[in-house]
Every structure is written in structure tokens, then in C-alpha cells.
Amino acid sequence: MAEQKRPPNRRGFYVKMKLLHKHARPQQEKSCFFKYYKWVLWFSLSLYFFTSYLISNNPNGKPTSLHKTRVPNAKSSVVSRALFQSINVTAPEQITSTQGILKHLKVFVYDLPPKYNTDWLSNVRCNNHLFASEVAIHRALLTSDVRTFDPYEADYFFVPVYVSCNFSTVNGFPAIGHARSLIASAVQLFSSQYPFWNRSQGSDHIFVASHDFGACFHTLEDVAIADGIPEFLKNSIILQTFGVQYKHPCQEAENVVIPPYVSPESVRSTLERAPVTGRRDIWVFFRGKMEVHPKNVSGRFYSKQVRTVIWREFNGDRRFYLRRQRFAGYQSEIARSVFCLCPLGWAPWSPRLVESVALGCVPVIIADGIRLPFPSAVRWPEISLTVAEKDVGKLAKILEDVAATNLSSIQRNLWDPRTRRALLFNNHVQEGDATWQVLRALSEKLDRSYRSSRVSRQLVIDT
The missing domain is CATH 1.20.5 (Single alpha-helices involved in coiled-coils or other helix-helix interfaces)
Structure with a gap:
């Protein structure tokens, strides 16, 4: 591939153009x-x-750098301004330092027109639903000191396209049928204006796919598998909540498994009322969709019938606090519980994983082959229980054995605040939080960076 030449004296050019734009006089003196x-x-x-x-x-x-690099002819003169001003206004002293392993990491955030991101924020749910990590990572990067305004010094390029904020008027769920065309449009826009996508074939570009089956962009597994990952994304890095330990078409791109979004403000508010070490009067808790009949209207088996078995087997057991209706204050119930069931739904992951850990309830993971987020930071085997889907009918006996043996040890590990921090996305990157863990994972993939690879090759030549 031909070497992309760096325009000479581009900083001077940027300064000159900015000064001419802002301060040119309408008439000569x-x-x-x-x-x-x-x-x-x-x-x-x-x-x-x-x-x-x-x-x-x-x-x-x-x-x-003096200013943000802009996409020419974009409708918005300053990308992400609505996001920055509405939910991420930050004084200089609030910008987090990422020393240590992230010290030299540089990420360029593409300045896309608002139709790709901030326009979706008109629906307040876009900021805080379980798929909102696509928003959270974007807004945290905007004020992180890993961000660079000079794309030529960037290791990675973050593409802020929100695809999970198009809520269906019928059922209120995210409708992601537009995802492929929206992302393809964004790639076409910046690849036609800048050389960075084409020079690496997208290998150092980062996308977020925070819904059920990640970059396959469908909520039903059989359809997602049939559609697969779009060809133009297969060489990029996908930040996705979906992850399994076996081969699966929906993770056939370089990926980092991230946690689903749970509002850190809601967690803090709940913990103020009920600290993690407080009294727990619910032994086993689950609130969510549990179908009495295994096949739903789609003709598919929801949750591979796991939730149906839980309801049938344990609804009459007074130790099991099972509820099928929605309740806005359900986090207070988690904070009162010893064990929290985290069965698969359509996909293996669930926001209950994060909420249970954050609120000190031992997560009972029932999703065969699930790949969990940030295993180097979250010691999942020491803070959770894993029950095979085929053994769900034996839940009571399994939990009785744990309660009689090592429950206290599991709870001590679970209540470590560093574990909670690693699974929560904050408005600004904090050392050890979920966005920080994403950056840490990216720092271990620098062989995919065009810039870093060039630097490494140059060092070999020089030595």
C-alpha cells in the first residue's frame, strides 16, 4: 500500500485557516x-x-492541537457540542489523567454530523437504557486526556454512531434495522475526507455494538447469524456486550466485551439507602420476563426455556422472590438480596450482571459459554456462581450448598469497590472504571494501530 504522506506544516495551516475564518475584516482599512x-x-x-x-x-x-478536526461540509460546525454541553460540561481540572499503562495511548474521536449521534439524545432514554454504553464511552472520551485532536498522532479512531436509540413506537424496544446503513454512511463520509480508514483498512477504528448480538445487528440469534457482521466492519475493533467462549459468527471481528450500561447515579442513590453490607432479607431474587409457556408469539423459545423452568419450579418456594412485572425501584430489591439470578434472555448477557455486582448481591449466572467483561479486572470466579442451563431445576440445592460453605468469602470479594468501579461507565474517565478498562484492553491491541506499527517498524530499522 502506498505510504500516506503527512501534509507539511499542518498546524500552521490549521492556525492560519482558523484566524482567517474568525477574524477576517469585511472591508479593507x-x-x-x-x-x-x-x-x-x-x-x-x-x-x-x-x-x-x-x-x-x-x-x-x-x-x-488548537481545535477539533472537522469533517468538511458537515452540517454541524462543532461535532458532539450538544452532547458535550448537555451532559458533559467539564472544567479543566476534571479531565482525568490516565497515567501508567494508558500514558501514551491516543484516540481521535471523529467529528460526525449530529444525525449520527447527538440528534438521538432528544429521547432521554438514549442516555440511560441498557444499551447506552455507546453514548457513555463517547462522552467519556470527549474529556479524557487520551483524546487527541491531531489524527496523525492517533493510535485509534473512535466512530461515534448511536444505533440503539431508535426506539420502536410499538413496543418501546430499540429498533436497529437501520444500523448497518447508518454506520456504512458514516464510514463513507469520513473515509472520503480523510486517509485514515483506507490506509489501515479500518483495523485501528473502533465501533460500539451494545445490543444483543453485537455487530450482527439483530436481536434474534438465528437472524443475526444469517446476516453476520457487515464486511466493511470485519477488520475493525468492536466494543460489544455480546461475547461467548465458543466460535460464533457474531464475534468474527476483533472485539472487546464490555458491560451493559447501568446508571452509576442510580447505583449510588441505592447504595446511600442500603449499603452493600446491610441487611439482606431476600434469599434469591429475580424480576423480569418469565414466560409461563416456553414458546412466545415469535414461535421461538425465549431464554432457551430457562426462565420458564425457574418460574415453574420455584414460584411456590417462599425463599425465591420472583416477580414478572416491571418495577422502577427494583434496585432496592437487589440491595436486599443474597443471590440474584442472571439467566440468559435472547442473548446470554444481562444488565443484572452489573446491577448485582454493583449492589453487592451474588450473581448467579445461567448462560452456558458466556464470555464476561474485563476478566483481568473483575475476578468473576471469586464473586459469582455459574449454573449450567441444564441444572437450573437444581438451583435451590446448589444455593443451599454455597450458603453453607463459602458464601461469606464470595461476599467479601464481591464487596470490593474496585470490582463495582470496573463495571460502571462514568461521564468522565476514572482510573479503573469501565471506559478505563476499555482503553486498557485497547492498549493491548496496539499491533492493529497503523501509527504504532509504523513506529515499531522504524525502531527495528534504527536498531
């Missing part, structure tokens, strides 16, 4: 001396304020 005097005065003041900005915001003395 009659007096040459007066015109010269104004420009000298303006340039001096600008240099003073610009230097002050660099000193105060760049203590390490590294040159900093």
Missing part, C-alpha cells in the same frame, strides 16, 4: 498604518492567551 497596528496588536494578544492556555492545560509541555 483605509489607513495602512492603522491596519498594520491592529493586526500586530491582535497577534500579540492572541499569542499571549494561546501561550497561557498551553501552559495551564498542558503541564508536560507537549504541543497541543
Whole structure:
């Protein structure tokens, strides 16, 4: 592949264009001396304020880009401004430092028109439903110090396209039939304006696929498998909630398994009322869809009949607190529970995994072959129980044995605040939180970065 040449003196070009755009005079001054005097005065003041900005915001003395790189002809002059201003207004001192293993990682966030992201925020659910990690990661990156405004120094390129915020008016669930065309449109836009996608064939570009079967973009597994991952995404990195330990067409791209989104504010509010070490008067808890008849209207077996078995076998057991109706305050029930059932639904993962851990309830994972997020940070075998789908009818006996043996040890491990932190997305990256864990995982895949690969090759040549 031909080497992409870096435009010379691009910083000077950016500065020149910005100054001409903002400060060009509509009419020429009659007096040459007066015109010269104004420009000298303006340039001096600008240099003073610009230097002050660099000193105060760049203590390490590294040159900093002056402004966001924009997609030419985009409808929005400043991408993500609505997102930044509405939910992510940040003072300079709030921008989190990511020292250590993330110190040299650089991520460029594409400046896409708002139809790809911020327009969807008009529906408040877009910010906080279980698929909202696509929004959370975007807004956290905007103020993270791994972000670079210079795409030529970037290791990775983040593509902020929200595909799970198109809620069906019929049932209120996300309708993601538009996902493939929306993402394809975004790729076409920035690849036609910039060289970065084409030079690496997208291998250093990052997308979020936070719904049931990830980058297959369908909620039913058989249809998702038939559709597969779009060809243009197969060389990229997918951040997805879907993950299994066996071969599956919906993870046939480089991927990082991430947790589903749970509002950290809601968790904090619940913990203020009921701390994790507080009294727990519910032995086994589950609230959610449990079908009395295994086949639903689609003709498919929901949850592979696991939830139906749970309802049939244990609804009459007073130790099992099972509820099929929705309840807005269900997190308070989790905080009162010893064991929280986390059975598969259509897909193996569930937001209950995060809520149980965050609220100190031992997650009982019933989803064969599930691949869990951030195993290097979350010691899943030490904080949870795994029950095979075929053994769901033996739940009572299994949990009795655990309660009589090592429950206290599991709870001590579970209540470590670092575990909770690793599964929650914050508005700003905090060391150890979910976005930080994503960046850590990306730092281990730098062989996919065009820039990092070039630097490595150059070091080999030099030595």
C-alpha cells in the first residue's frame, strides 16, 4: 500500500485557516498604518492567551492541537457540542489523567454530523437504557486526556454512531434495522475526507455494538447469524456486550466485551439507602420476563426455556422472590438480596450482571459459554456462581450448598469497590472504571494501530 504522506506544516495551516475564518475584516482599512497596528496588536494578544492556555492545560509541555478536526461540509460546525454541553460540561481540572499503562495511548474521536449521534439524545432514554454504553464511552472520551485532536498522532479512531436509540413506537424496544446503513454512511463520509480508514483498512477504528448480538445487528440469534457482521466492519475493533467462549459468527471481528450500561447515579442513590453490607432479607431474587409457556408469539423459545423452568419450579418456594412485572425501584430489591439470578434472555448477557455486582448481591449466572467483561479486572470466579442451563431445576440445592460453605468469602470479594468501579461507565474517565478498562484492553491491541506499527517498524530499522 502506498505510504500516506503527512501534509507539511499542518498546524500552521490549521492556525492560519482558523484566524482567517474568525477574524477576517469585511472591508479593507483605509489607513495602512492603522491596519498594520491592529493586526500586530491582535497577534500579540492572541499569542499571549494561546501561550497561557498551553501552559495551564498542558503541564508536560507537549504541543497541543488548537481545535477539533472537522469533517468538511458537515452540517454541524462543532461535532458532539450538544452532547458535550448537555451532559458533559467539564472544567479543566476534571479531565482525568490516565497515567501508567494508558500514558501514551491516543484516540481521535471523529467529528460526525449530529444525525449520527447527538440528534438521538432528544429521547432521554438514549442516555440511560441498557444499551447506552455507546453514548457513555463517547462522552467519556470527549474529556479524557487520551483524546487527541491531531489524527496523525492517533493510535485509534473512535466512530461515534448511536444505533440503539431508535426506539420502536410499538413496543418501546430499540429498533436497529437501520444500523448497518447508518454506520456504512458514516464510514463513507469520513473515509472520503480523510486517509485514515483506507490506509489501515479500518483495523485501528473502533465501533460500539451494545445490543444483543453485537455487530450482527439483530436481536434474534438465528437472524443475526444469517446476516453476520457487515464486511466493511470485519477488520475493525468492536466494543460489544455480546461475547461467548465458543466460535460464533457474531464475534468474527476483533472485539472487546464490555458491560451493559447501568446508571452509576442510580447505583449510588441505592447504595446511600442500603449499603452493600446491610441487611439482606431476600434469599434469591429475580424480576423480569418469565414466560409461563416456553414458546412466545415469535414461535421461538425465549431464554432457551430457562426462565420458564425457574418460574415453574420455584414460584411456590417462599425463599425465591420472583416477580414478572416491571418495577422502577427494583434496585432496592437487589440491595436486599443474597443471590440474584442472571439467566440468559435472547442473548446470554444481562444488565443484572452489573446491577448485582454493583449492589453487592451474588450473581448467579445461567448462560452456558458466556464470555464476561474485563476478566483481568473483575475476578468473576471469586464473586459469582455459574449454573449450567441444564441444572437450573437444581438451583435451590446448589444455593443451599454455597450458603453453607463459602458464601461469606464470595461476599467479601464481591464487596470490593474496585470490582463495582470496573463495571460502571462514568461521564468522565476514572482510573479503573469501565471506559478505563476499555482503553486498557485497547492498549493491548496496539499491533492493529497503523501509527504504532509504523513506529515499531522504524525502531527495528534504527536498531
